[in-house]
Amino acid sequence: MFPQKILQRVNTASNRWAMDQTEGSKYTTAFLFSGCWSNFLTCFRMRTRSSSTQSEGNFLPSQGGSSEGGGGGGGRGGWLNGKFQKLFRRPGGQESGNTTGNIPGNITSPDSQPLPSGPERPPTPAILKFEQNLEQSRFWEASQQLIEREERLFSENPEAEGLQGHEEEVNSLAADYKALERLILETLQQSLSLKSGGVSTEALRSAVKAVYQEDEQDQLWKQRDGTPPSWRARGWMELHDKTVRRLVKDHMDNPSTPPANQVEQSSVEADVCSMGRQLLADLQLVVGVVKTCYPAHVNICDFYARIFHQKTSSRLKKLADFGLGIKDCTFLLRWVNEYYPGLFLKPELVGEISVEPLGKLLSEEHLKPLEEQYLSTKQIELTTYIRRVLEQEKQKWKDGEEPEMEDGCYNSPVSYDIIQFINGMVTLAEKVVGDLHKARSITSELDTLMKSFKLFQDEVMKKNQSNRKAVIKANLGGVQQFTNVLQKNGHLFQEDARRNCLKVLSDMKESAQTYLLSSVHDVLKPHYRKLGTSEWLNKPEFERLLDSIQTQSKELQGSKESCHQELMCQFYQEVTVEYVRRLLKGGVKLKDKSQQDRACMMVKDNAHSLHEIFIEMGSKEDWLKEILTTIAEVIKLQDLPAIQMQVASLGNAFPDLSDKHVVALLKLKTNITKADRRKVNLTLSDVLRESSGAGSRSFFSKVQVK
Numbered sequence: 001m002f003p004q005k006i007l008q009r010v011n012t013a014s015n016r017w018a019m020d021q022t023e024g025s026k027y028t029t030a031f032l033f034s035g036c037w038s039n040f041l042t043c044f045r046m047r048t049r050s051s052s053t054q055s056e057g058n059f060l061p062s063q064g065g066s067s068e069g070g071g072g073g074g075g076r077g078g079w080l081n082g083k084f085q086k087l088f089r090r091p092g093g094q095e096s097g098n099t100t101g102n103i104p105g106n107i108t109s110p111d112s113q114p115l116p117s118g119p120e121r122p123p124t125p126a127i128l129k130f131e132q133n134l135e136q137s138r139f140w141e142a143s144q145q146l147i148e149r150e151e152r153l154f155s156e157n158p159e160a161e162g163l164q165g166h167e168e169e170v171n172s173l174a175a176d177y178k179a180l181e182r183l184i185l186e187t188l189q190q191s192l193s194l195k196s197g198g199v200s201t202e203a204l205r206s207a208v209k210a211v212y213q214e215d216e217q218d219q220l221w222k223q224r225d226g227t228p229p230s231w232r233a234r235g236w237m238e239l240h241d242k243t244v245r246r247l248v249k250d251h252m253d254n255p256s257t258p259p260a261n262q263v264e265q266s267s268v269e270a271d272v273c274s275m276g277r278q279l280l281a282d283l284q285l286v287v288g289v290v291k292t293c294y295p296a297h298v299n300i301c302d303f304y305a306r307i308f309h310q311k312t313s314s315r316l317k318k319l320a321d322f323g324l325g326i327k328d329c330t331f332l333l334r335w336v337n338e339y340y341p342g343l344f345l346k347p348e349l350v351g352e353i354s355v356e357p358l359g360k361l362l363s364e365e366h367l368k369p370l371e372e373q374y375l376s377t378k379q380i381e382l383t384t385y386i387r388r389v390l391e392q393e394k395q396k397w398k399d400g401e402e403p404e405m406e407d408g409c410y411n412s413p414v415s416y417d418i419i420q421f422i423n424g425m426v427t428l429a430e431k432v433v434g435d436l437h438k439a440r441s442i443t444s445e446l447d448t449l450m451k452s453f454k455l456f457q458d459e460v461m462k463k464n465q466s467n468r469k470a471v472i473k474a475n476l477g478g479v480q481q482f483t484n485v486l487q488k489n490g491h492l493f494q495e496d497a498r499r500n501c502l503k504v505l506s507d508m509k510e511s512a513q514t515y516l517l518s519s520v521h522d523v524l525k526p527h528y529r530k531l532g533t534s535e536w537l538n539k540p541e542f543e544r545l546l547d548s549i550q551t552q553s554k555e556l557q558g559s560k561e562s563c564h565q566e567l568m569c570q571f572y573q574e575v576t577v578e579y580v581r582r583l584l585k586g587g588v589k590l591k592d593k594s595q596q597d598r599a600c601m602m603v604k605d606n607a608h609s610l611h612e613i614f615i616e617m618g619s620k621e622d623w624l625k626e627i628l629t630t631i632a633e634v635i636k637l638q639d640l641p642a643i644q645m646q647v648a649s650l651g652n653a654f655p656d657l658s659d660k661h662v663v664a665l666l667k668l669k670t671n672i673t674k675a676d677r678r679k680v681n682l683t684l685s686d687v688l689r690e691s692s693g694a695g696s697r698s699f700f701s702k703v704q705v706k
Contacts, residue, residue: 130176137203139184143210146180147217149173150229170229177231181239184210188243192251192282194289205293211236212295241303248307251278252315268319268328272335275315279308280343287352305353312340313361320366326377329370330432336361337434371433378429379442382422386449389417394456402467403474409560410470414453415478419485422446426492436491443493447500450482454508461515472512473559479509480563513570520552521574531582537598542606546613549575553617565618572614576624577702579606580631584664584705591670593638599668600636603628627654627699634665640676644683651684655691656701659684664705 133142153169187207190199214236221228255278265273286304294300319332344355360367393414396403403410422443429439460471483505486498493501521528527545535541556567583603590596607628614621630650637643643666651657659681666677 134179134183137183137187137200137206139180139187139203139206140209140213141206142180143213146173146176147213150217154226154229174229174231180210181234183207185239185243188240189247191244191290191293192247192285195285201289201293204290208293208295211240244304245307248282248304248311251282252308252311266325266328266331268324269331272316272319272332275312276335276339276343279312280346283308283343283353284346284348287349291352299354301352302354302357305355305358309358309361316361317366320362320370324370324373326373329373333367333370333374333434334432336367338431371438374432375429375438375442378425379445382425382442383445383449385421386418386446387452389414390449390452390456394459397460397465397467397471400465400467402470408558409477409564410474410558411560412471412474412478414475415481419481423485423489423492440492440494443497446493446497447504450501450504454504457508457512461511469516470558472515473563476509476512476563476567477560479505479512480560480566483509509566513567516556516567517571517574520555520571521578523552524548524575528578528582531579531587532585533587537588537602539602539605542602542609546609550613550617561618565620568614568617568619569621571617572610572619572621572624573699573702575610575614576627577699579610580627580700581703581705583631583668584661584703586664586667588668589670590635590668596635596638596669600632603632603635607632623697624699631665635668638671640679643672643676644680647680648683648687651687652691653696654699655688655696656698657684657688658700660705661700661703 128136128138128141130142130145133139133145149169150173153166153173184207187199187203188211191204193199194201194204218232218236221232252275255274283301283305287301290304291300316332316336319328324332340361341355343349344353362370393412403412405411425442426436426439429442430436433439457472457475460468460475483502486493486502486505490498524545527541527548530536530541531545553568553571556571557564559567588599590599607625610628611622611625627650630646634643634646634650637646647657647662662681662684663677666672666680
């Protein structure tokens with residue numbers, strides 16, 4: 001209770017003010033009252049500060065005494081003004097919805113400026129009754145009035161059991177609270193109908209402020225020693241949250257958004273689409289309008305999004321458990337993993353809702369069966385498609401058809417069609433299941449299908465049909481396309497399948513090049529036989545070889561440019577291998593320096609001529625010329641240390657150079673002793689032992705010597 005002297009002064013001033021109301025001298029009394037006003041406020045603030053703590057709510061954190069609670073209606077300010085108005089109310093007991101309107105005269109508080117007085121003071125607005133506030137949806141003002149009545153009723157009887165003789169007032173207050181609660185909940189139930197005119201934003205804003213204010217009053221009662229009245233056990237935050245959840249459920253169960261064109265949509269697709277449209281429309285309304293009716297610190301957008309997420313998830317779980325066909329299964333997965341997350345990327349929603357805490361719409365337990373159903377179906381589709389493409393190409397070959405030509409090159413649609421199908425299928429699967437690692441599992445059998453492609457090519461090479469070379473040239477382009485995709489777009493494939501496919505394709509490329517070049521080498525064989533012999537030392541013989549190479553190269557044309565270039569590189573390498581092999585056979589013996597110099601010049605001249613002709617035909621290999629040039633230098637040199645250095649250089653560049661190759665080369669020089677050859681080989685062994693082999697090439701392993 002308050003100090004007796006202060007209360008006496010307050011009551012005296014109050015009585016005089018009431019008398020002055022009828023006598024027209026209220027401003028004189030205000031002056032008499034001002035002496036006790038400062039002590040009065042100080043006493044009230046000390047009392048409420050010691051007993052008030054920040055209230056807690058479900059999603060609306062209590063801010064006692066904040067401006068959001070209204071003009072002193074909640075927290076310390078609400079309680080203080082309730083006490084104040086109990087002492088200073090208008091004659092006849094009429095309550096005021098505006099506490100400041102009851103301050104007599106121009107009383108000055110420590111925190112305020114003097115109110116206008118005399119003739120210039122503005123007229124006081126009309127004070128509405130409780131029922132009038134309800135009729136006008138002024139719920140916050142109505143709530144404030146009930147709190148003031150509650151405080152006045154319990155100020156002298158803090159225990160609910162001690163209100164004998166006040167039953168009528170208690171029952172009236174309980175009935176008014178029930179009416180207020182009903183209207184507030186009805187207003188909240190129409191929160192998502194603001195644009196359709198179901199309720200005004202002012203009404204919703206007032207209802208929210210009232211809920212907030214009543215929650216603060218609930219928290220104050222928890223701090224007191226007395227027993228709260230029955231209407232204080234309702235839990236306003238819980239009532240708010242339950243109402244919003246019921247509202248969201250009604251909207252999701254009965255979408256009001258007009259359906260889009262539903263042609264060829266299944267019932268599942270139509271249901272989910274309608275639900276999605278309703279969800280988006282409601283969230284846009286929450287962000288654009290409903291949010292403005294709540295205090296700024298309240299994450300009402302997140303609250304609504306969380307409830308919508310829960311309701312949507314519940315609906316989709318029921319659909320997933322129902323057992324879906326592949327079309328509905330695909331749609332449901334894509335909606336969960338692509339369409340639903342895409343809703344929150346709408347410009348008006350970005351930054352307003354925290355999406356990550358929402359998580360997935362369906363749990364792994366519900367997603368896994370759907371994913372397995374979808375991925376297994378797509379894997380079968382991929383296998384069936386590739387086999388059909390290969391069968392069609394095989395049938396064309398059997399019918400004697402040549403592949404189509406494009407820019408003078410044979411072109412096979414096999415690789416392009418398959419690559420496009422794989423790329424499209426894996427890309428779509430990633431969107432549907434939301435995980436690239438899972439999506440690319442549909443390519444797990446691709447290496448087996450690639451082996452079928454190789455078997456087809458092997459069959460073509462075995463059969464003596466007129467269109468076989470054209471098919472092989474076209475296949476070279478397909479092999480290259482497959483290889484490029486597997487190397488540059490490896491993310492589309494399972495790693496084991498990708499690695500195995502590259503091995504199969506490498507074998508296909510090698511076998512195709514060998515097949516096309518074998519007939520050319522058959523024609524060149526008579527010229528090869530004269531290499532490294534006494535006839536070879538006559539320049540015209542090698543020139544005939546060059547002419548034949550140039551003539552036969554025309555038979556190799558027809559594959560796409562990049563494939564033809566690779567074929568020419570392989571051709572150049574095989575001719576060089578044959579050249580070195582024939583030279584190391586020892587068909588000619590170089591007895592003295594003169595013969596060795598002549599042979600050196602011949603080899604260098606041949607190396608230059610081969611390089612020029614193959615560069616002209618499309619090859620880009622420069623290193624093959626260097627092999628022949630180095631061999632020529634070894635033939636020419638007479639000083640043993642110089643020979644050792646040249647062989648060491650050759651061995652460092654080509655670690656597959658063996659002792660046999662060195663011995664065969666040095667045997668061409670009959671003036672080199674066996675001991676000297678042994679020293680050269682020891683030098684080579686030291687170089688090969690210390691060489692890491694990094695960046696080196698393979699060549700001599702293809703040169704067979706006895």
